[in-house]
Amino acid sequence: MSEPPAVSVDGLVMRYADKVAVDELSLTVERHTITAVLGPNGAGKTTTLETCEGYRKPHRGTVRVLGLDPVADRRDLHPRIGVMLQGGGAWSGVRAMEMLRHVAKLHAHPLDVDMLAERVGLGDCGRTPYRRLSGGQQQRLGLALALVGRPEVVFVDEPTAGMDPQARRTTWALLQELRGDGVTVVLTTHYMEEAERLADQIHIIDHGRLVASGSPLDLTRGGSVTTIRLVVTRPFPPGSPASLRTALGEAIEVVQLDELSLLVTGPADASTLAKVSRWCEDNGVLPESLTLGQRNLEDVFLELTGRELAP
Numbered sequence: 088m089s090e091p092p093a094v095s096v097d098g099l100v101m102r103y104a105d106k107v108a109v110d111e112l113s114l115t116v117e118r119h120t121i122t123a124v125l126g127p128n129g130a131g132k133t134t135t136l137e138t139c140e141g142y143r144k145p146h147r148g149t150v151r152v153l154g155l156d157p158v159a160d161r162r163d164l165h166p167r168i169g170v171m172l173q174g175g176g177a178w179s180g181v182r183a184m185e186m187l188r189h190v191a192k193l194h195a196h197p198l199d200v201d202m203l204a205e206r207v208g209l210g211d212c213g214r215t216p217y218r219r220l221s222g223g224q225q226q227r228l229g230l231a232l233a234l235v236g237r238p239e240v241v242f243v244d245e246p247t248a249g250m251d252p253q254a255r256r257t258t259w260a261l262l263q264e265l266r267g268d269g270v271t272v273v274l275t276t277h278y279m280e281e282a283e284r285l286a287d288q289i290h291i292i293d294h295g296r297l298v299a300s301g302s303p304l305d306l307t308r309g310g311s312v313t314t315i316r317l318v319v320t321r322p323f324p325p326g327s328p329a330s331l332r333t334a335l336g337e338a339i340e341v342v343q344l345d346e347l348s349l350l351v352t353g354p355a356d357a358s359t360l361a362k363v364s365r366w367c368e369d370n371g372v373l374p375e376s377l378t379l380g381q382r383n384l385e386d387v388f389l390e391l392t393g394r395e396l397a398p
């Protein structure tokens with residue numbers, strides 16, 4: 088029999104009082120991958136992760152991690168997973184290395200804590216109390232705490248939030264190294280670049296629902312699709328997206344980003360650019376800029392939800 092996937096979520100519904108935070112969500116995370124759950128603030132990413140980690144019980148649907156029920160099989164599952172919580176999850180007065188040593192002792196075969204501290208870049212702040220660590224250092228400690236028990240699956244919630252660009256790159260390299268060692272990494276992020284660079288598989292969620300899944304390449308369709316961004320000097324006349332779409336033809340999508348900009352997506356080329364320019368002239372619209380580019384995940388998200396991904 089083949090081994091179960093790292094994570095399988097099937098028809099998950101999660102509610103806070105009357106609010107539906109996760110709405111019939113189904114997704115699979117294959118082993119030995121980096122999988123990103125991507126979505127804007129409030130999309131339901133943390134709630135989904137916390138359910139996989141066994142901190143919340145599904146209101147409906149099922150969740151399995153390494154084939155186990157995170158709540159009912161908690162004792163068997165917990166030694167096999169690592170969890171990096173949003174906001175660190177350490178006591179405020181404890182020193183970074185004390186905390187790491189303490190957690191290491193709870194595991195049967197922990198990693199060497201000094202090596203791990205060095206690797207995540209905790210280096211010279213090991214004696215600093217948790218509350219005095221910078222946001223980025225708290226994140227690094229959180230990551231070390233998640234990894235010290237040699238987990239098979241590691242859940243990391245917004246691993247690079249609050250990190251400077253260099254620390255972010257170090258963290259990306261570390262997560263890639265983990266995948267190389269056979270660990271499955273499940274991360275949430277609202278950084279499109281993070282998902283695009285790191286993930287083998289991306290699940291985009293919005294309002295608790297899955298809106299798209301695939302590899303970064305699948306989702307951006309191999310770069311054969313281009314975008315045109317049109318920014319204008321005065322608000323568009325009413326009905327502009329529909330009128331522009333009619334002018335450009337069937338295969339082209341037009342999304343209004345805000346009152347002064349539109350995004351055109353599809354098999355666009357120089358002739359499409361010329362048509363957009365002509366449409367502007369015919370409709371008394373004065374372009375401030377008109378740029379042709381490759382479609383990226385941010386554009387995919389915009390098309391799917393009509394909203395920007397970045398907070």
Ligand SMILES: Nc1ncnc2c1ncn2[C@@H]1O[C@H](COP(=O)(O)OP(=O)(O)OP(=O)(O)O)[C@@H](O)[C@H]1O
Pocket residue numbers: 103106107108126127128129130131132133134135277
């Ligand atoms: N404890 C709670 N009580 C009530 N509502 C909650 C609670 N936790 C989350 N929510 C709501 O559920 C929805 C999903 O929240 P969740 O934190 O899962 O989203 P998220 O995608 O992780 O967002 P973020 O990127 O901001 O962390 C949001 O509308 C949020 O306000």
